Amino acid sequence: MPTRVLVPSGVLGLGFDRTALARGVAMRPHIIAIDGGSTDSGPFSLGAGQSKYSRAATRAEWRELMLARAEAGVPLVIGTAGTCGADATVDWMFDITRELAGELGQSLKIARLYSGQPAERVIAALRADRVLPLTPAPGITEAGLSEMTNIVALAGAEQVQAALATGAEIVICGRTTDTALIAALPLARGDDAGAAWHGAKIAECGALCSTHPMTGTIMVEFDETGFTVEPMALAAACTPYSVSAHMLYENSDPFRLHEPGGHLDVTAARYAALDERRVRVEGSRWVPGPYTVKLEGARAAGYQTTILAILRDPRYVARARDWVAGLQAFLAAEISRRMGLEPPAYTLEFRLIGIEGALGAMETRQGQPVEVGVLGIVTAASQALASEIGKLINPFVLHHPLTPDEELPTFAFPYSPATTDRGALYEFALNHVMRIDEPMDAFRLTVTEVNHARR
């Protein structure tokens, strides 16, 4: 039976066109679904269990979506709440929701789907050969799993369906695949499975599959043979090209997408323009497979202190690589002599911004920069140690001469103190899937009713 899913934007916090959202609500969707995160911005969010977006921005946008939900009278679902979808960020999102329910005078049933994995569960699965590496996978050990600050499993459609089945008006999901959130309801209502997953992939970034990505809002209508996608901003259009090209986005294989319980194959998908703004897609195929959920985990891999100096003296700019090589050797000896430390007890790396800052050894171009930023990065086992090394190297980064017989130079430090303590360096430490028997075996649901109805 036809199912309309309204996707306000690619992620909560990035904004959407308000008129487009209102137009979507007027078209009577069956559900409003929005993603709350991804691994895109790096391991910090998962490592620390914090949202990358500000609470104020999240709250302001969520408020509008809660109002849209009340008007539409349908469930509102967010996936990967708080950027990483850890249990802590699900609760953070729940607090915001409860606060807004009070402010808006809404009475709500709120379901929370937790994706956090206790290390013991993953260790037990590892012992039972039920944790399988993807390519490329970092090595894992039981001790390594215990050290991770957060491990999450990516929920699929089944877990989102279980949350919706509670009758909740708002569902706050922990880590979820971007697509599961959108595919869950069409699948539950018996729409074509290939279409459900494919349409979900097309819509997961909101209007990115249209000619006007910044407008945000997209509607997908699923049915028994395919799906139709339409941007809600009138200025935007979906074309067979804009829709099919979206399968390329942040996707290593544009024809195949793995999900819990199978994979999507779009090799035979046909994209047709219904009119100037709507695209119809049929022929995508869902191929059932073993029930596995992908794991993500992060751990602290040391603590960092950074220092930034800018070379503007043309002689130093021209010979920046030589200068930094000399400085590096000098500092290694100083750190050894004064602190008794040798790598790998610490690492000290300099990156030359203006020469090879973004690409490092891969850089193929050479230019003649006006100035060069020298970014020093110290990594050590504790913040105290990294900070101490930062203080030791500080005067030399400021004054190190190219040759021993010249007056000491002084470079530009952009601020004081020149060193910055960055805290923990988190790293992604899992690229694995975990086999489970029942979809809810590794996930947890909590339902809360809040009553703020105004009489």
Place this chain on the structure above:
Amino acid sequence: MRVADIALKVRSKNAGPFWVTVDIFCGTAEAFSRLSRLQTAAIARLYGQPEQLLKRFDIADLNVIKISFPRPVVQGSRDDRDMHGAQWAHLLAEMELGD
């Protein structure tokens, strides 16, 4: 002649923390057929990856060539310099074509 002189756009982005994917939007069938001659081995060298790890898709329907490979440094790890992998595209855009 560089890839960028023929293609409409070259973009790159992480595909999860362990992969990066580069899309060459050729724009026309003619540009697509010229750029399809790009050697996979040369692209592998450019990114310092063994050729057998590269996945390549020449998609005529879209006039797109897509190349995906495991990140030599995992996203956000100590040695990573580009969290989103979005600057990597320029290496390929600036690559000289052999012909």
